[in-house]
Amino acid sequence: MANSFESFKAGMDSREERRTLLQRDGKPFFVLISQQFMRADIESLCDTATAIRRLDRHVEGRDFLRSMLRGHRIMNLFAQPSTRTAESFIAAADKLGASTRQVSDLRTSSFAKGESVEDAVRTLSSFFDAIVTRHQDDDFAARAAWALSRSGRPIPVISAGSGKSQHVSQSLLDIYTLRYSFAERGGVDGKDVVIIGDVARNRAARSLAYLLARFERPRIHFVSPDAFAPDDALLRYLDRHEVRTTINSSLATLLKDQGGGIDAIYVTRLQQEWDRGNNGIPDATDRGSADEFVLKPEYRSLLRPDCLLMHPLPRVNELPEEWEDHPGFMVWRQVRNGMWIRAALFAAVFGCDGEIRNRAARLRLL
Ligand code: CP
Numbered sequence: 371m372a373n374s375f376e377s378f379k380a381g382m383d384s385r386e387e388r389r390t391l392l393q394r395d396g397k398p399f400f401v402l403i404s405q406q407f408m409r410a411d412i413e414s415l416c417d418t419a420t421a422i423r424r425l426d427r428h429v430e431g432r433d434f435l436r437s438m439l440r441g442h443r444i445m446n447l448f449a450q451p452s453t454r455t456a457e458s459f460i461a462a463a464d465k466l467g468a469s470t471r472q473v474s475d476l477r478t479s480s481f482a483k484g485e486s487v488e489d490a491v492r493t494l495s496s497f498f499d500a501i502v503t504r505h506q507d508d509d510f511a512a513r514a515a516w517a518l519s520r521s522g523r524p525i526p527v528i529s530a531g532s533g534k535s536q537h538v539s540q541s542l543l544d545i546y547t548l549r550y551s552f553a554e555r556g557g558v559d560g561k562d563v564v565i566i567g568d569v570a571r572n573r574a575a576r577s578l579a580y581l582l583a584r585f586e587r588p589r590i591h592f593v594s595p596d597a598f599a600p601d602d603a604l605l606r607y608l609d610r611h612e613v614r615t616t617i618n619s620s621l622a623t624l625l626k627d628q629g630g631g632i633d634a635i636y637v638t639r640l641q642q643e644w645d646r647g648n649n650g651i652p653d654a655t656d657r658g659s660a661d662e663f664v665l666k667p668e669y670r671s672l673l674r675p676d677c678l679l680m681h682p683l684p685r686v687n688e689l690p691e692e693w694e695d696h697p698g699f700m701v702w703r704q705v706r707n708g709m710w711i712r713a714a715l716f717a718a719v720f721g722c723d724g725e726i727r728n729r730a731a732r733l734r735l736l
Contacts, residue, residue, distance in 0.1 A: 371519055378516040379509070391519070398718055400515035401528040404541050404580035412584055416546050418714035418723045419707070421730030426465060434729060436467035438722045445498040446472040448530065449505045454683060454705055455530045455539065459502045462712035471498070488517035491527070500526040500719065508533035526719045534571040534644065539715060540682050541577035543708040547700055548634060551678050559586035562631050566621060566663055567638030567688065568598040574682035575638045579604060583611035591628070593618045593663060598640070620662050622669070629672030637665050637681045637689040658687040667692040680704055
């Protein structure tokens with residue numbers, strides 16, 4: 371147990387300490403950053419997601435899934451706007467029979483009276499079995515986890531987006547989508563992935579880059595405005611894990627030179643809301659990416675038809691609708707996969723993932 375929050379955070383940087391701090395009985399307990407997932411953890415989560423998806427197709431399978439977390443209560447504590455993440459965590463809990471409560475406006479809670487994170491989450495642990503949380507502060511979820519790890523009633527904390535830093539459940543659904551799509555093409559290993567956008571402030575882009583480091587020799591081509599290029603800590607981590615990277619300031623140039631070798635393009639929007647300090651709500655007069663960071667329809671001939679096109683959503687102008695009939699357009703599949711992988715995450719956290727995979731295997735669904 372870490373005595374101070376600073377030592378808890380420092381421990382998260384160390385592979386060994388991280389396991390002690392964030393796991394219980396070999397299972398994820400606090401889900402905070404992509405780096406906490408090893409390759410075997412990712413494979414297991416993806417298999418569980420597939421098992422849940424296939425069991426859910428039949429009445430008996432749905433009844434079985436709903437019995438897994440019956441009686442469990444999940445708190446969705448969202449201090450920033452969300453459509454997909456909040457709703458898919460609720461749908462995921464529902465698939466496994468857990469009930470949920472959503473708090474989307476922290477002004478209606480005692481945070482508004484100055485309550486500390488520590489007191490708030492310890493209070494919530496009296497009524498709930500897990501907390502899913504999104505907050506503009508990079509450290510909110512980690513601080514909640516640290517406070518609960520020192521309490522007499524620790525419950526799991528799952529980050530649903532931490533400031534500008536990480537969006538771990540998004541990266542898990544993105545990897546699930548990549549793994550599924552590359553199943554007949556050797557999997558995610560060795561693939562060339564372009565990540566476009568505001569990498570410095572886009573938590574989905576950063577979490578995906580960290581998670582790609584768990585695969586064999588991928589190559590990541592970042593395309594971002596100079597001011598929002600990937601930070602040194604991320605680049606050092608990727609280098610240490612033998613991920614080859616290139617940094618680019620023009621998408622057109624990259625695709626003209628190397629478009630035929632690209633396996634997936636992950637487009638993200640500029641995170642202009644942070645410029646205004648307005649807590650996740652972009653200013654309507656200031657939305658949209660500059661031309662160099664827009665995947666323009668005229669680039670189509672530069673790409674292979676099997677190149678995957680992905681976006682965490684919401685999008686503004688950076689991935690125009692003209693791409694929707696491209697065979698590699700995966701965006702709506704990503705959204706759906708978010709529910710399956712989040713259900714798998716709940717199953718892993720509460721320790722029923724093995725039972726789900728075994729059931730699916732017995733029915734020859736895996
Ligand atoms: N991808 C994502 O996090 O979407 P929301 O902000 O709508 O949850």
